[in-house]
Amino acid sequence: xxxxxxxxxxILLLVGMVFLVALISFSxxxxxxxxxxEQIIKDTVGVAQSIVAKPAxxxxxxxxxxxxxxxxxxxxKRLKARLxxxxxxxxxxxxxKSDNEKxxxxxxxxxxxxxxxxxxxxxxxxxxxxxxxxxxxxKGSSHGVEKNMAVMTAKGLVGKVTVVTPFTSxxxxxxxxxxxxxxxxxxxxxxxxxxxxxxxxxxxxxxxxKRIDSSLPVKKGQxxxxxxxxxxxxxxxxxxxxxxxxxxxxxLTKMAYVKPSADFSILDYVVIAKRxxxxxxxxxGSATNEDLTHPPEASEEEEK
Amino acid sequence: xxxxxxxxxxxLLFLLEPEFAMLSPIEIKGxxxxxxxxxxxxxLIFISIYYSRQRAxxxxxxFGVLYDVFYIDIIGLxxxxxxxxxxxxxxxxxxIHQHLVVxxxxxxxxxxxxxxxxxxxxxxxxxxxxxxSDFLRSRLLPTIxxxxxxxxxxxxxxxxxxNARVLQRAREVS
Numbered sequence: 393x394x395x396x397x398x399x400x401x402x403i404l405l406l407v408g409m410v411f412l413v414a415l416i417s418f419s420x421x422x423x424x425x426x427x428x429x430e431q432i433i434k435d436t437v438g439v440a441q442s443i444v445a446k447p448a449x450x451x452x453x454x455x456x457x458x459x460x461x462x463x464x465x466x467x468x469k470r471l472k473a474r475l476x477x478x479x480x481x482x483x484x485x486x487x488x489k490s491d492n493e494k495x496x497x498x499x500x501x502x503x504x505x506x507x508x509x510x511x512x513x514x515x516x517x518x519x520x521x522x523x524x525x526x527x528x529x530x531k532g533s534s535h536g537v538e539k540n541m542a543v544m545t546a547k548g549l550v551g552k553v554t555v556v557t558p559f560t561s562x563x564x565x566x567x568x569x570x571x572x573x574x575x576x577x578x579x580x581x582x583x584x585x586x587x588x589x590x591x592x593x594x595x596x597x598x599x600x601x602k603r604i605d606s607s608l609p610v611k612k613g614q615x616x617x618x619x620x621x622x623x624x625x626x627x628x629x630x631x632x633x634x635x636x637x638x639x640x641x642x643x644l645t646k647m648a649y650v651k652p653s654a655d656f657s658i659l660d661y662v663v664i665a666k667r668x669x670x671x672x673x674x675x676x677g678s679a680t681n682e683d684l685t686h687p688p689e690a691s692e693e694e695e696k
Numbered sequence: 697x698x699x700x701x702x703x704x705x706x707x708l709l710f711l712l713e714p715e716f717a718m719l720s721p722i723e724i725k726g727x728x729x730x731x732x733x734x735x736x737x738x739x740l741i742f743i744s745i746y747y748s749r750q751r752a753x754x755x756x757x758x759f760g761v762l763y764d765v766f767y768i769d770i771i772g773l774x775x776x777x778x779x780x781x782x783x784x785x786x787x788x789x790x791x792i793h794q795h796l797v798v799x800x801x802x803x804x805x806x807x808x809x810x811x812x813x814x815x816x817x818x819x820x821x822x823x824x825x826x827x828x829s830d831f832l833r834s835r836l837l838p839t840i841x842x843x844x845x846x847x848x849x850x851x852x853x854x855x856x857x858x859n860a861r862v863l864q865r866a867r868e869v870s
Contacts, residue, residue, distance in 0.1 A: 415772035419764075420821060426769075433765045441711055441766075448715040517714035519767045522721070522730050523818045526767070528714075555769065562769075569825060594826065597728065657721060 431557040435532075438516065438560035442530045445516040449660050456658070505620035505627035508542075508665040511535060515659050516560070525565035527551075527659060532559040540624045542665040548630040548653035549575070549618060550662060561664075566599060566631075566652060567592040576622035577601055577631055579648075580615045583608055589616075589631065589650065596649060598635060604646040610637050616650050626667045698861045702743065703755070705857065709735040710759055714767070729838040734807045737778060738847055739854055741785040741803045745794065746858040749786025756782040777813060781806050800851050804844045811836055 426434060460467075513529040531537050533556045541553045543563045552575075555562040564573065566589070575589040579601075587604035604610055614634045620627030632650040640647045716733040723729075736759055744752030760775035768774065785806055792798060815831050818824045826834075 412772045412776060416770060419769060419771040430765050433762065437762060437766045440707075441714065444711040444715065448712075448718075452718070515718070517767070518717045518720075520713040520717040521732055521767070521814060522717060523814065523823055524768075528766075569823070657723075658718065660718075 426555055426557055434557045435559045438528065438530065438532075438557070441528070442514070442516045445514065445530075449514065452658065452660065505667070507668040508626040509536075509668060511537060511664040511666060513537075513543075513561075513662055513664055515662060518659075525551075525568045526554075527563045527565065527662075529561050529563060529662065529664070530559070531664065532557050532561050534558045536666060537561045537664055538666070541667075542618070542625040542629060543662050544629055544665060545654050545659065545662055547655060548632065549625075550654045550656065550659065552625075553664065563662075565656060566654075567597075567656065569594075574622070575625065575631070576619045577616050577650075578619040579604070579610050579634065580617060581609070581611075585610050586619055586621070587646075587648070593649065599632060599650040599652055601634075601648045601650050602640060602645065604648060606639070606644065606646050608646075610634065610646055610648055612636060616648075620667075624667065626665050629665065698857070698864050701857060702747075702861055705854075706736060706739060706755055706759065709739050710762065728834060730835045731842040732811065732835070732839045733846075734810070734839070734843050735846060737781060737807060737810065738803050738843060740778065740782050741806055742799065742851070742854040743858060744782040744786040745789045745799050745802075746855060747862060749783065752782035752786060753779045756780075773814075773817065777810055781810055796851060796855060799855075800844070800847050803847060803851075804840055807843050808836060808840055811839055 511531055513531040515527050516530045517528040519526040519528075529537075529543075537553060537556055539553055539556055542549060543551050543553060549566060551563045551565040551568075552573075553561050554564045564570065566573075566575070569592065571591070573590070577587055577589045579585040579587070585604050585608040587601045589599050589601050591600045591602070592598075593600055601616060612634055616631045616634060618625045618627060618629040618631060630653050632652040632654075634648045635651050636649040638647060639645070713733045713735055716731075716735075720731045720733075721728050722731065737756075740752050740756050740759070743755065756778035757775060760778035761771070763774040763778070764771045785802065788802060789799070792802075815824070815835070
């Protein structure tokens with residue numbers, strides 16, 4: 393009889409293994425969004441997590457304050473030096489802004505890729521095992537967050553939303569080793585050079601910007617911002633500064649190392665950018681293949 | 697009172713882990729070190745050793761599923777590894793002496809094993825491409841040190857709490 397029991401256990405183990413492999417491969421597939429039971433679990437844990445996150449953020453804030461208090465003297469000196477420039481820059485900026493508005497009116501072009509509606513969110517958790525670079529926010533689809541929206545801090549872009557549930561959302565940070573993670577970016581200068589941020593150099597701790605036209609001059613120290621041409625992110629969100637320029641693997645295009653301007657080590661408050669102008673939904677989005685350049689009414693008329 | 701204290705401590709540790717993870721990638725002399733908080737599994741190992749293996753495996757399964765769904769999005773990874781580690785801990789303790797120093801060492805070794813299995817898994821599915829030596833230096837070693845420190849500080853509290861529960865249960869039975 394014990395022999396029989398042993399066999400039963402073995403069969404149970406085998407069935408369990410098969411079930412496990414099936415479950416893992418199911419969840420590894422490119423899923424567009426979380427299933428209902430997952431959403432329920434995520435929301436419940438998310439609510440509990442945001443309660444714990446409040447005092448934790450507060451304590452972290454106190455430590456940050458102490459840290460910045462120690463640097464006050466140094467910082468004050470530097471800031472005073474920059475204050476003088478600031479007035480001039482401010483005046484120039486207001487002038488340019490009003491100029492820009494007038495010219496836009498003249499062109500009858502009101503929509504801009506730059507504009508976005510900010511949604512403020514608190515970081516409630518960071519993936520504790522840190523294999524995937526992921527953070528979880530306390531705002532979800534009920535607050536208007538959608539998949540693929542850009543997430544940034546005051547300093548710059550940090551990542552994009554990958555999973556949304558009614559009350560939480562998950563953000564994949566810029567420095568991920570996921571090869572499908574790309575951000576259309578441009579280098580600011582006399583001539584704007586466009587490229588793609590793809591990949592992250594673990595050793596240098598810098599982002600890699602690839603596919604820059606080799607005829608364009610790109611120098612160390614230039615600013616990199618998002619271009620808005622990927623169809624999802626708003627334009628002009630700062631990404632970082634170029635630290636080194638070299639040629640690509642095949643020598644056809646240039647590539648540059650970009651030092652991210654946002655501080656990834658302590659993220660507590662972030663802004664989710666909901667782009668005002670039309671958002672496309674290619675394979676990055678919900679992949680509905682909707683024709684956005686030809687509105688549906690027009691195409692129907694054409695068919696008739 | 698003590699009855700509900702054991703699961704509530706587990707829940708608290710589960711919720712505290714990501715808060716500690718936010719402190720994590722620390723930079724010392726240009727080198728980046730990852731500290732992975734594994735408080736929950738350490739606590740579950742202690743439950744498995746001092747209280748009941750079966751109970752620990754149940755807790756492991758429950759929190760493993762939560763972990764998978766909320767953080768990892770790969771269902772079936774932690775929900776298998778957590779119970780497995782608890783089961784191993786409960787089985788080992790039948791052979792050896794239950795002194796606090798011994799159990800602390802076993803817990804830390806088990807966490808190292810867990811971390812290593814996870815590395816192998818993520819390497820297999822191409823989530824990470826760091827070589828083994830880098831993993832040992834920048835992840836495994838700091839994680840072991842951090843978790844050992846945690847256990848040295850709070851291990852006796854876990855043991856005290858669990859023993860209180862065991863005594864209470866014995867009184868209920870008699």
